[in-house]
Amino acid sequence: MKRLFGAKRAAAPARTLDATSASIGARCDAIDGKIDALDRELARHRAAIARARPGAAREAAKRRALVILKQRKLYETQREQLYGQRFNVEQMAFANENAKDAVDTVKAMKAAAKELKTQFKAKEFDLGEIDALNDDMADLLDLGREIQESLGRSYDVPDGLDEDDLLEELDALELDMLEEDAALEGGVPSYLQDDALPEAPDEEPVVLPEAGEGKGESETTPAVRDAA
Structure with missing residues (x-):
């Protein structure tokens, strides 16, 4: 039977949308080339019509131009149809592609949800x-705070000693110091008063002889002898 009728041929695989779009684009490019040649x-x-004189020659040139113009219009119509087909294929x-992306997204979300369910079933959750x-962490933090307070206590401090009492005593000492300074003469503290300067001498100054003078004379000057 196969020798008489031949074996059944396998069906050709359907063309993909990308291949179809590329084929339509190639046809559009070919038509564009034909339109350029007709132009x-x-x-x-x-x-030629502009150069020809009125008569048979001009009419013949017009008929040829009319045929070319009809071909151009035909190619333009075909090109518009191909553009529409290409647009539909691309859409x-x-x-x-959007449908494939949606399917992949749903699969990924299902896998992630399954993994989350498995993780939440773990003992750690x-x-x-x-x-x-x-609760244990809160207790440990409280214990650490108590340990720090215990280590920061001051030793050898009498019982019943209040910090407010110490501050009042310090203020009283400062007030006493201010009163002592105000009781000085003129109200000026001792460390700001000027010291008394020594008085000037009443005796006349002693004049010493110049070098080289008074050889053979007594080393005592007349002023010194008179004073003696």
Whole structure:
């Protein structure tokens, strides 16, 4: 039977949206090239019509230009159709990619939720143990605070000694010092008073002889002898 009718051929795989979009884009580029060629040819015919004199030659040039213009309009219509098809294909490709991303997102969320459930079932996430741990931490902090207060106590301090009493005594000492300073002469403290200067002498100054004078004479000056 296979020799007579041949084996059944496998169906060709469906073209992907990306391949379809690329194929349509290539067709659009080809049509654009044809339209450019027709534009150049139409420009030549328009120049020929402008140069030709009225009559059969001008009419023939117009008919050729009209045929080229019809071809150009046909290609433009085909190009617009291909542009529309390409736009639809790209929209479908975009929607397909969004759907794939949504599926991947849902799968990832399901896997994450399953993993979280497994982790929360662990012994470390027992709320009772967590509360007990918080209570133990609070007790330890209170114990540490009490230890610091105990280590910071002052020794050899008489019982019943109040800090307020010490402050009052300090204020009284400062007041006594101010009263003692005010009781001095003129109200000026002793460390700010000027010391008394010595009095000037009443005797005349002694004049000493210059060097080299008075050889052979007595070393005592007349002023000294008179004073004696």
